[in-house]
Structures are given as C-alpha cells and as structure tokens.
Amino acid sequence: MTEILVEAEPAVAASLAGDRIPELRRFAHNLGRFGEERGLIGPLEPPRLWSRHILNSAIMAPLLRPGRVGDIGTGAGLPGLVLAIVRPDVHFVLIEPMERRVAWLEEQSAELELSNVTILRARAEDVRLDDPLDQVTARAVSALRTLLPLTAPLLRDGGELVLMKGASVDAEIASAEKQLRKYRVSDVRVDVLGEGVLDDVTRVVRGTVRARG
Numbered sequence: 001m002t003e004i005l006v007e008a009e010p011a012v013a014a015s016l017a018g019d020r021i022p023e024l025r026r027f028a029h030n031l032g033r034f035g036e037e038r039g040l041i042g043p044l045e046p047p048r049l050w051s052r053h054i055l056n057s058a059i060m061a062p063l064l065r066p067g068r069v070g071d072i073g074t075g076a077g078l079p080g081l082v083l084a085i086v087r088p089d090v091h092f093v094l095i096e097p098m099e100r101r102v103a104w105l106e107e108q109s110a111e112l113e114l115s116n117v118t119i120l121r122a123r124a125e126d127v128r129l130d131d132p133l134d135q136v137t138a139r140a141v142s143a144l145r146t147l148l149p150l151t152a153p154l155l156r157d158g159g160e161l162v163l164m165k166g167a168s169v170d171a172e173i174a175s176a177e178k179q180l181r182k183y184r185v186s187d188v189r190v191d192v193l194g195e196g197v198l199d200d201v202t203r204v205v206r207g208t209v210r211a212r213g
C-alpha cells in the first residue's frame with residue numbers, strides 16, 4: 001500500500017484543524033487505505049491525499065459560519081466530511097446520490113463519532129428542506145452554470161455559496177452570467193486560499209443568494 005503523507009505540512013494542518021488533527025489523520029488514513037478498492041478515489045491519489053485533498057478542503061473552514069452548511073456531491077468526503085471534522089460547531093448536510101459513497105460517509109461519520117452530520121442520499125435538485133441552509137459548498141461536481149441550479153435553491157434568503165473551483169474559475173463565472181442573475185446571486189467574488197502555504201491553492205467562488213420576491 002502507498003504511504004499516505006499525513007505528516008506533511010504539520011504547521012498548516014495544526015493551524016487549520018487544531019485539536020481535531022487526530023480525527024483528520026484517521027479519516028485520511030481510512031480513505032488512503034480503502035478509498036481505491038471502494039471506488040472512491042483514483043490510484044494516483046493516496047500519496048497526495050493529505051496535501052492535495054484533505055488540507056485543500058480544510059482550508060475553507062474559516063469561511064464557514066456557525067449554522068447549517070450543505071455540501072453537494074460529497075463523494076469520498078471532500079470537502080464536507082473534512083469540514084465536519086474541523087468545524088464541530090457547524091452542522092453539515094451532506095448530499096450524495098451514489099449508494100456506495102453514502103455508505104462510506106455513514107461509516108466514517110460513525111467511526112469518527114461526528115454528531116454534526118446529516119447524510120442525505122439524493123440528487124441535490126430533488127432535495128426539499130424544511131429549514132433552508134445558511135451556506136452551501138461543493139467541489140468537483142460540475143461547471144458553475146450547472147452547479148447553480150443544484151445549490152442556490154437550498155439556501156435561505158441571504159445564504160451564501162462557497163464553491164471550490166479550479167484555475168478556469170473566471171471563465172466559469174463569465175459563462176454562468178445568466179444563471180447568476182436567475183438565482184439572484186450578488187457580491188460574486190473569488191477567494192484564493194493557501195497561497196505560499198499549500199502545494200495547490202484552493203479557489204472559492206462566493207456569492208450571496210437573495211430569495212425571489
């Protein structure tokens with residue numbers, strides 16, 4: 001089995017996860033050990049799981065406010081389960097349609113004794129919440145213009161999108177102009193996190209969603 005470099009970047013990990021590092025390491029270990037055979041991650045991922053996936057997800061933690069945060073298409077747990085580990089003060093609703101990924105998320109949240117996680121097996125567009133969310137995250141689910149119909153309707157009036165994106169984020173925002181208007185997303189901006197600290201920066205599109213009048 002490939003070694004998982006959970007000791008890499010210890011100062012960064014400490015600043016992001018504080019006293020939750022043991023739980024974060026345990027999750028990284030489990031994902032590295034079982035992720036490939038369970039079809040959760042590709043064969044190249046275990047050696048770079050910690051620096052490229054876990055810390056790149058954890059770095060979003062300071063953007064979250066105490067309240068209810070949804071993560072769409074959580075898959076193996078990125079970023080939703082990682083954020084649930086490092087932000088026990090926030091309640092997370094993880095929305096994922098694939099049965100084996102949901103089973104993994106349920107097992108991991110039980111093993112890590114996370115009491116701040118609700119897991120919904122569903123496609124985001126089919127979810128109807130009695131209590132809308134304060135913020136919604138997503139990573140590697142789809143381009144912004146198709147991601148907006150999956151995420152914005154789950155937010156309360158004044159709720160915030162916090163969407164992880166790649167280097168083509170500006171082009172994605174430009175081609176989502178119509179959907180940004182349709183879903184009344186204002187104050188759209190990109191935060192670049194982890195510069196000079198992580199191997200790869202994390203780009204996050206943020207925007208506030210107003211209810212339709």
Ligand SMILES: C[S@@+](CC[C@H](N)C(=O)[O-])C[C@H]1O[C@@H](n2cnc3c(N)ncnc32)[C@H](O)[C@@H]1O
Nearest residue numbers: 072073074075078096097098123124139140141
């Ligand atoms: C490429 S994976 C990314 C998983 C994880 N977010 C990550 O960064 O590793 C995309 C995930 O989105 C989920 N997904 C696809 N369409 C979805 C939808 N309509 N609603 C919710 N999740 C969806 C898939 O099942 C899959 O787990």
